Amino acid sequence: MVIKLIALPLIAFVIGIFFLGLFRKITARIHRRYGPPLTQPVIDIIKLFYQKSVSHGRLFDFGIIVSLAGSLAVILFLPFAGICPLESSGGLLVIAYLLLFAPLGIALSGGEAANPNISIGISRKLILSLGYEVPLILILLAVMTHYKTISIAQIVSMQQKTGWAVFSAPLFLSGISYILILPAMLGVRPFDIASAPQEISSGVKVEYGGKFLALATIEHAFHLFIGISLFVNLFLGGGNVFVFFLKMIFVFIAGVFVHSVFPRFRTEQAVKYLWGWPALIALLGLVLAVTVK
Amino acid sequence: MTLKILLLTAFGGAFVTYFLGKVSSKLRNYFAVFVSLTLFVAVACLYGKSAENFSYFKFFGNTLVLRVNSLSWFFAAAVSAFGALSVIFSLDYMKGKENLDFYYMMMLLVNAAMLGIVFAADLVSFFVFWEIMSWSTFLLISYSGKNALPAGIKYIVMSLIGSMAMFFGILSIYVNFHTLIISEIARGIVSASSGYKIFILVLFGVTFGIKSAVMPLHTWLPDAYTESPTPFSAVLSGMLTRMGVYGFLLFFYVVAGASFFFDIDAGISKFNYILCWLGAITIVIPTFIAMLQNDAKKLLAWHGIGQGGYMILGIAFGTSLGLAGGILHTLNYSICIVLLFMSVGAVEYRCGGVRDLNSLGGLIKKMPVAFAGALLGISGLIGLPLTNSFVSKWLIYKTLILKSHPFLAFAALIGTWGTILSVYKFLHNNFLGELPEKYENIRKSPVSMQIPIIILSSAILLFGILPGIPLKVINTIITSFGFNSLNVNLWGIASETGTLNTINIFTAILIAGSVIWMLFRVGKKSFPVTQDDNYAAGAYVPAGKYNYTADFYAPLFKIVKPYLMDFADKFFGWLCRVFTGFSEGVRKIYAGDVGYYVLYILFFAALLFFVQSGGKSW
Numbered sequence: 066m067v068i069k070l071i072a073l074p075l076i077a078f079v080i081g082i083f084f085l086g087l088f089r090k091i092t093a094r095i096h097r098r099y100g101p102p103l104t105q106p107v108i109d110i111i112k113l114f115y116q117k118s119v120s121h122g123r124l125f126d127f128g129i130i131v132s133l134a135g136s137l138a139v140i141l142f143l144p145f146a147g148i149c150p151l152e153s154s155g156g157l158l159v160i161a162y163l164l165l166f167a168p169l170g171i172a173l174s175g176g177e178a179a180n181p182n183i184s185i186g187i188s189r190k191l192i193l194s195l196g197y198e199v200p201l202i203l204i205l206l207a208v209m210t211h212y213k214t215i216s217i218a219q220i221v222s223m224q225q226k227t228g229w230a231v232f233s234a235p236l237f238l239s240g241i242s243y244i245l246i247l248p249a250m251l252g253v254r255p256f257d258i259a260s261a262p263q264e265i266s267s268g269v270k271v272e273y274g275g276k277f278l279a280l281a282t283i284e285h286a287f288h289l290f291i292g293i294s295l296f297v298n299l300f301l302g303g304g305n306v307f308v309f310f311l312k313m314i315f316v317f318i319a320g321v322f323v324h325s326v327f328p329r330f331r332t333e334q335a336v337k338y339l340w341g342w343p344a345l346i347a348l349l350g351l352v353l354a355v356t357v358k
Numbered sequence: 359m360t361l362k363i364l365l366l367t368a369f370g371g372a373f374v375t376y377f378l379g380k381v382s383s384k385l386r387n388y389f390a391v392f393v394s395l396t397l398f399v400a401v402a403c404l405y406g407k408s409a410e411n412f413s414y415f416k417f418f419g420n421t422l423v424l425r426v427n428s429l430s431w432f433f434a435a436a437v438s439a440f441g442a443l444s445v446i447f448s449l450d451y452m453k454g455k456e457n458l459d460f461y462y463m464m465m466l467l468v469n470a471a472m473l474g475i476v477f478a479a480d481l482v483s484f485f486v487f488w489e490i491m492s493w494s495t496f497l498l499i500s501y502s503g504k505n506a507l508p509a510g511i512k513y514i515v516m517s518l519i520g521s522m523a524m525f526f527g528i529l530s531i532y533v534n535f536h537t538l539i540i541s542e543i544a545r546g547i548v549s550a551s552s553g554y555k556i557f558i559l560v561l562f563g564v565t566f567g568i569k570s571a572v573m574p575l576h577t578w579l580p581d582a583y584t585e586s587p588t589p590f591s592a593v594l595s596g597m598l599t600r601m602g603v604y605g606f607l608l609f610f611y612v613v614a615g616a617s618f619f620f621d622i623d624a625g626i627s628k629f630n631y632i633l634c635w636l637g638a639i640t641i642v643i644p645t646f647i648a649m650l651q652n653d654a655k656k657l658l659a660w661h662g663i664g665q666g667g668y669m670i671l672g673i674a675f676g677t678s679l680g681l682a683g684g685i686l687h688t689l690n691y692s693i694c695i696v697l698l699f700m701s702v703g704a705v706e707y708r709c710g711g712v713r714d715l716n717s718l719g720g721l722i723k724k725m726p727v728a729f730a731g732a733l734l735g736i737s738g739l740i741g742l743p744l745t746n747s748f749v750s751k752w753l754i755y756k757t758l759i760l761k762s763h764p765f766l767a768f769a770a771l772i773g774t775w776g777t778i779l780s781v782y783k784f785l786h787n788n789f790l791g792e793l794p795e796k797y798e799n800i801r802k803s804p805v806s807m808q809i810p811i812i813i814l815s816s817a818i819l820l821f822g823i824l825p826g827i828p829l830k831v832i833n834t835i836i837t838s839f840g841f842n843s844l845n846v847n848l849w850g851i852a853s854e855t856g857t858l859n860t861i862n863i864f865t866a867i868l869i870a871g872s873v874i875w876m877l878f879r880v881g882k883k884s885f886p887v888t889q890d891d892n893y894a895a896g897a898y899v900p901a902g903k904y905n906y907t908a909d910f911y912a913p914l915f916k917i918v919k920p921y922l923m924d925f926a927d928k929f930f931g932w933l934c935r936v937f938t939g940f941s942e943g944v945r946k947i948y949a950g951d952v953g954y955y956v957l958y959i960l961f962f963a964a965l966l967f968f969v970q971s972g973g974k975s976w
Contacts, residue, residue, distance in 0.1 A: 074870075113881075119891070120884040124722065130874045137870035138863070158755055159863065161771075162743050165778070166867075169742075172782070173733070176790030179720060180892040184791050184910075191779050192914045202771045206764040215759060271893055276881030280874070332913035340917075351764055 069150040070141065077140045077294075080310065081286025082106050084293075084317055091318065095325040106286070110279045118275025121178040125272075128174025129280050135166020136287040143291060144218050144298055146309035156215035157205060164291070167284060168194065175269040186268020189332050190259035196339035197249040200242050203347035207239040207354035208299055217298055224302035231300040235357040238350030240300045245343040247316070249335065251292045253324035258332050293317055361424040361477050364400050367393065368470030372463050379459030387449055390462045394442035394469065401438045401473070404431055420538050425479035428834040429612070433476040433597070433604050436689055440596040440696050441469035443810040448589040450804040451703055461501060461587070467494045468593060475601055481528045481538045488524070488601075492517040495598060499586045509581035516578045520568035527561035544613050555614065556629065562609045563633075570602025571663045572670055573640040577927040583659030588703035591655060595662045596696040603669050603688050610673070611681075611839040633674035638769035640667030645776030647922050649783065649911060654702045654713040657784055658695060661739060664773060665691045671770060672754045677761065678841045679851075683753030685832050690746040690821065694738035697731050697814040698784075704728040704803035704811070705788055715783065716908040720793030720889060724800040729789045731811035736781035738818045741774060743863050746821035749829075753851070783910045793889065823864050824848050 086103035093100025120126055141150055142160050168190055175183035208230065212220050224230055231240030249256040260267050273281050290313075297303065297312045304312060330338065371393030379386035408427045426434075445465055452458060471494060474487030492514065500510030532538055534554070535546040547555065564575070571579040579599070583591050641664055648660035669691070672684025705721060705728060706713050722729045734745065741747040751774065758767035803811075821828055826848035837843045844851055849861035909915070947958075 115882055117882055118884040119887045121887060121889060121891075122723065126878065126884075130871055130878055133874045134867050134871035137874070138866040141866050141870075158752055159743060162741065162748060163863070165740070165742060169782075172786075173790070176786060177722060177889065178892055179792035179889045180894070181792070182894070184786065187782070187786065188910050189913075191782060192911055195775050195779055195914070198775045199772060202768055202775075206759065206767055206771075209759050210762055210764045213760065213762075215756060266893070275884060276878060277884070279881065280878065333916055336914060336917055351768075355762065355764060 066150055069148055073145060073148055073150065074137055074140055076145060077287060077290045078283070080313065081283075081288075081290040082110075084289045085282070085286050087317070088289075088321055088324075091321045092325050095322075106282065110282055113274075113279035113282070114276050116275040118277050119272070120277075121272065124177040125174050125277075128170045128172070128177075129273075129277055129284075130170070132167045132170025132174065133280055133284050133287070135163055135170060136284055136291065138166070139163045139291055140287065142217075143294055144221055144303065145294060146304060146306040149218050157209060157217050157220075158215055160217070160295075161205065167288065171269050171281070171284070175272060178272045180271055182265040182267075182271045183269050185265050186259055186261075186271070189261075189265075189268065192332055193249060193252075193256060193259055193335055196336040197246045197343075199340055200246050200343040200347040201250070203344065203351045204239045204243050205299075207236060207347070207351040210351070211235055211354045221298050221303035229300065229302040235354045236300070236350065238346050238353055240350075242343045242347035242350060243296060243300060245346070246339060247292070247296060248320055248323050249339060251289060251320055253320055255323075255327040255330045256335055257324075257329060258335055261329065289317070293320075360400075360404070361426060364397070365424070365470065365474055365477065367400070368397055368466070368473050371397075372466035372470055375466055376459050376463040379462065383458065386459060386462060390445050390466060391442070391449070393466060394438070394445045397469065397473070398435075398438040398442045401431070401434045404434070407431070420480070420482065422483045423479040423539060424477045424483070425541075426477060428831060428838060429604075429607060430476040432685070432689070432831050432835060433600075434473055436600075436692060437469060437472045437476065437597045440593060440692065441465070441472075443696065443700075443813065444589040444592045444596075446806055447592065447700055447703065447810045448587075449806040451589055451707055451807065452587065455587075457501070461498070464494050464498045464501075465590065465593070468498065468590075468598065472597060472601060476604060479540055481531065481540065481543075484540075485521075485524060485528055489521060491598065491601065492521060495594065498590045499582045499594075501587055501590070502585065506585035509578075509585040513578040513582045516568050516575070520565040523561045524565040527558055527565075530561075531558065540608070540613060544615060547614060559609065559614060559629065562605065566602040566605035566609070567636075568602070569605065570599055570666050570670070571640075572602075572636050572666065573643065573663070574636075574926045574929075576640070576644070576663045577924070577930050579663055580656055580659045583662055584653060584655045588655070588699055588706060591659075592696040592699040592703070595658070595699060596692040599662060599666065600669070600688050600692060603666070603673065603684075606670070606673055607685070610676075615840070630674045630676055634671055634763075634766055637667045637670035637674060638766050640664065640670060641773035642667075642769050642776065643922070645773045645780065646918065647924065648780040649776060650915065650919065650922060651780075652715045654705070654715055654718075654784060654788065655699070657715070657780060658698050658702065661777065661780070662695060664777070665695070665739065667773065668751065668754055668770060671766065672750075672757070675754075675757060675761070675763075675766075677757050678836055678844055679753050680757035681836050681839070681841060682829065682832050682844055682851075683750045683757065685835060686753065686825070686828055687747065687750035689828055690738065690750050690818075693746060693814055693817050693821070694735045697811060697818070698735040698739070700807065700811050700814070701728040701732040701735065702788075704731075704807045707807070708800050708803060709797060715787040715910075717794065718788050718797075719786075719791045720789070721797065721800065722789045723889065724793070724797065725789070725803055727808045727811055728803050731815050732785055732789060734815045734818045736785050738822075739781050740778050744819065744822045744867065746818050746825070748822060749825040749850070779911065779914075787910060823861070825850060 083103070085106040089105065090100045090103060139160055142163060143149065172187045172190070175187065208220060209215055212223050214220060227233060230236040252259060260270070265271070270278070270281050293313045293316050296316060297309060301312045303309060375386055375390050375393065378389050404426055409425060445462070448462070448465065452461060455461070468491060471487045471491035475484060475491065478484040478487055496510050496514040496517070499513055500506045528538070531543055534550070535543055537543060537546065568575045568578070583595055586594055644660045644667075645664035648657050648664065651657040651660060665687070669684045669688050672680045672687060702713060704725060705718065708725065709718065712718060738745040738747045741751040751770070755767055755770055758764070758770065826846055829844070829846045829851065833844050833846050
């Protein structure tokens with residue numbers, strides 16, 4: 066139990082950081098550049114801890130800590146290849162709510178500075194979240210209704226008997242919809258409106274330097290890990306450590322491909338997209354899950 | 359006996375306060391605080407007691423009786439606690455306003471009436487206390503005059519419609535069962551026909567639906583919350599509106615009885631599912647309308663409607679878990695919204711009455727306590743883990759999902775996202791971002807405002823980490839309704855279909871937080887800079903001009919605004935105009951010319967003659 070509690074965040078950290086490195090490498094290759102080495106994010110994080118930074122006050126410090134703590138807590142509730150130390154403490158509903166800590170923490174932290182870019186970033190992030198939450202809630206409800214449980218661990222174990230949810234009869238529509246909104250959940254292009262480096266200087270992170278930026282980078286790594294691992298758990302049937310990791314890599318690389326070739330949406334375009342086909346398919350998926358037993 | 363004395367203290371205290379105000383305003387203030395605190399202590403002492411039929415009065419041959427049980431204790435404790443806190447909050451907030459003797463008397467009177475409602479054991483006292491509450495609420499809503507007057511009138515008209523429905527229901531019950539004592543009615547109603555039961559439930563449903571602002575009957579609420587003096591907005595949102603929830607519980611589960619309530623078939627669907635869907639609509643539409651509001655109090659007011667939907671949904675769904683969730687949410691929501699109104703009040707008090715979310719901002723350093731209160735309040739409204747509403751919402755969601763009602767659950771969950779967006783706008787535009795220059799010299803909120811804010815903030819965390827405290831009381835309530843007892847412990851709820859363990863969540867976040875904090879300490883120390891010392895990516899940022907608060911969700915508004923209209927309000931407005939037009943027409947009969955009246959009399963006499971002769975003279 067204790068070993069699991071310590072191991073799981075470490076695994077998440079390693080995989081998340083690896084993803085960040087891979088992200089830059091693959092994007093570079095698609096752009097026909099050589100790209101930085103895979104270990105570049107680790108070097109950056111260590112370097113940033115030694116650099117100086119500014120702080121706008123207590124909430125500025127507190128917010129980023131809360132944000133990371135929230136992400137860490139989610140990781141403890143989310144099964145990774147069957148390892149889930151806190152699975153019996155509330156299930157998917159708790160995760161859905163714990164996921165709020167990360168963006169809210171960063172938003173509060175940024176809020177103490179008076180930088181307008183931060184306010185714009187927060188507003189865009191919240192709008193985007195509302196955009197993808199509509200299909201996402203429909204999808205999660207379809208999954209929970211079909212398997213008649215709110216525990217992720219049980220959902221995973223049932224898929225090992227009946228096959229991956231994304232290919233199973235009543236849930237395939239939900240799976241398709243989930244794939245359509247996954248880029249928005251991960252915040253990659255065309256949905257990187259909340260960070261948008263060229264427009265609003267990375268939005269909420271604009272005031273971060275030194276250790277703040279290091280922690281924000283770790284948070285980003287955790288965010289990638291959580292987003293992808295949730296999808297693998299709910300729709301790709303989990304698996305043992307190796308298979309699980311392979312599935313994650315597969316989903317992640319698909320995400321990077323989308324990221325590298327698309328331009329950025331405007332905020333209202335993103336919401337219109339998310340409330341269009343993905344929401345419609347998710348709604349049909351839920352109807353299907355309710356009617357087909 | 360004790361209940362009689364308690365109510366006497368409550369009502370007597372209100373009137374004595376008025377006359378003490380004529381002697382000295384300081385004495386009046388102290389006495390008002392003293393009375394409200396005494397009531398809280400007295401109610402708290404009744405914990406765990408259950409007694410019925412203290413007869414206190416004879417009324418046309420019927421004895422009027424009082425009773426206390428876990429249901430009434432739960433509501434009475436909340437009423438007296440919020441009452442005391444808002445009286446304390448009033449001390450500074452109302453300073454220097456006119457007619458304060460009247461104000462304090464009314465505040466205490468509203469409290470007394472609410473206590474009367476929850477302790478009443480027969481329908482006459484219930485009705486009388488209900489009316490006292492409605493009328494004193496009207497007087498307090500329209501206290502500030504000007505815009506407040508139409509708001510008050512809107513309230514009292516709707517409230518009167520509700521009262522009439524209730525009065526009609528009471529008469530019908532008395533005619534049929536020859537008793538007005540609630541427990542006796544409950545025994546008598548078992549043999550009634552199902553059509554009659556629906557009739558009674560619809561009549562009382564209208565009354566309580568209006569009071570707790572269920573969706574098509576909500577239109578009085580936004581204006582009333584906005585225009586009342588802020589401490590009273592807190593009382594109004596905190597418990598007064600929730601008297602409707604108490605009424606629902608009383609009539610559905612005590613009078614009608616649970617088994618019977620679920621058996622009713624209303625033709626299309628089961629009666630309680632119709633109510634569930636009303637609750638779901640009440641959740642979604644108002645929370646999204648709240649997003650469009652720019653007045654801080656109006657934004658909260660729309661949440662008052664929206665969160666009410668969760669309570670109705672939980673209560674109408676009626677499983678042990680759902681019912682517990684609905685009742686618990688009533689308490690949790692009240693704590694949050696009272697707290698939020700108080701922090702708005704503090705900001706309003708210091709910023710010269712400004713509540714416009716487009717012109718405030720950056721007050722976090724100036725008013726840290728109000729900020730902390732607002733932060734915990736919004737976290738509670740959202741239902742973040744470790745705040746109180748998380749538990750109640752979790753219970754409601756879980757019931758809906760496991761009982762295979764995903765569309766109701768969707769309404770509940772998407773309502774939460776509407777809440778997140780609108781309350782974050784509330785927090786950001788009040789306290790975060792750039793501080794407008796005119797508010798440079800704002801001082802902290804006064805102590806009398808800080809005390810209630812701090813108490814309520816700690817309550818949010820306490821009930822969030824140890825939800826067993828209120829759940830134990832609620833468990834006795836639902837077992838008294840005849841539901842299965844829940845397996846409640848101090849830190850959550852265990853059941854065969856899934857466990858909630860808030861202690862695990864709390865510990866996980868605490869340990870994760872401390873690990874991160876240590877990591878944070880290891881890094882090179884950051885140096886402090888002021889709020890305005892910002893990085894603008896090479897651009898020049900003129901101070902005081904880049905406050906991004908107006909139109910906070912502009913891109914979203916473009917999409918959703920056309921769909922978010924208050925159709926019910928428009929409909930009632932149209933109804934009012936039609937009615938006024940009709941009355942104008944009727945008024946024309948009174949032409950003021952004697953000739954016309956003579957003509958009327960002649961016509962009438964002719965008619966009588968015609969009737970008398972039986973049409974033979976035709």
